[in-house]
Amino acid sequence: MKTISPIRTLVFLAFFFICFESISQQFPELESFNQTRLDYNQKGMLILGTWAVGNMIWGGIAASQTSGQTKAFHQMNLYWNSVNLVIAGLGYWQASKETPSSDFWQTMDAQSGIEKILLVNAALDLAYMGAGMYLKERGLRKDNVRLIGFGQSILLQGAFLMVFDGIMYAFHHTHAQDLPKIVQQISLSANGVSIYVPL
Numbered sequence: 001m002k003t004i005s006p007i008r009t010l011v012f013l014a015f016f017f018i019c020f021e022s023i024s025q026q027f028p029e030l031e032s033f034n035q036t037r038l039d040y041n042q043k044g045m046l047i048l049g050t051w052a053v054g055n056m057i058w059g060g061i062a063a064s065q066t067s068g069q070t071k072a073f074h075q076m077n078l079y080w081n082s083v084n085l086v087i088a089g090l091g092y093w094q095a096s097k098e099t100p101s102s103d104f105w106q107t108m109d110a111q112s113g114i115e116k117i118l119l120v121n122a123a124l125d126l127a128y129m130g131a132g133m134y135l136k137e138r139g140l141r142k143d144n145v146r147l148i149g150f151g152q153s154i155l156l157q158g159a160f161l162m163v164f165d166g167i168m169y170a171f172h173h174t175h176a177q178d179l180p181k182i183v184q185q186i187s188l189s190a191n192g193v194s195i196y197v198p199l
Contacts, residue, residue, distance in 0.1 A: 029182050030107045034100035036175055037111060041095040044168050049088035051160065052081040072149025080157045104183070111176050118169040125165060128158030 059078035063071050101107055136151030138144070 027104055027107075027182070028102050030102045030104065031100040033175075033178060033182060034102075034107055034110065037114065037172065038095045038098055038100060040168070040171050040175065041114070042092055044164070045088045045092035045095065048084055048164065049092065051164075052084035052088055055081040055157075056085065069145040069149040069152075072146045073153045074149075076150045076153035077157070080153065084157075107179070111172070111179065114172050115169060115176065118165050118172065121165045122162060122169065125158050125162035128161065129155055132156075132158055 055077045059074040059076075059081070063074040063078060066074065101110070132151045132153070132155030134151070135147050135154060139147030139149075139151055
């Protein structure tokens with residue numbers, strides 16, 4: 001049985017890595033793919049920021065004109081969305097400053113990263129809703145209108161974020177289906193040899 005020499009193995013491995021290193025220079029189509037991902041993020045942060053500003057204005061006005069449980073509800077809306085506004089601002093700034101990459105591995109990391117973040121956020125949203133229900137139930141047992149109002153607010157905000165993150169995930173996950181199609185349509189050229197990369 002004929003064996004493959006160590007030198008041939010090393011040459012093959014070197015050739016393999018050269019081919020895959022060339023991916024970052026051979027996929028200009030990925031710039032458009034990444035730009036779409038960034039556009040989704042920017043639009044999502046605008047939606048989150050709009051929700052935050054609306055809740056802060058509504059909460060600030062309503063809290064000054066109400067009392068008891070309703071006042072607590074609007075106060076928590078105001079507090080909660082001041083954090084949302086900071087997150088939306090930072091997220092929008094980050095997406096607007098990022099340059100769409102044509103590198104294959106950077107594209108894979110970024111696409112996988114945003115989907116994982118949204119799934120983690122969805123789990124946190126469920127935790128927020130659980131905390132809201134707990135505060136509301138505790139407030140009812142202790143006849144504490146402040147806890148009831150806070151619980152109702154956190155339940156509302158968690159539900160909104162759950163829907164928001166779910167929709168964002170759906171858009172990004174659907175967009176990710178275009179990546180294999182892009183790679184399949186491209187032939188890589190390394191050392192004068194044309195290579196087709198099926199996924």
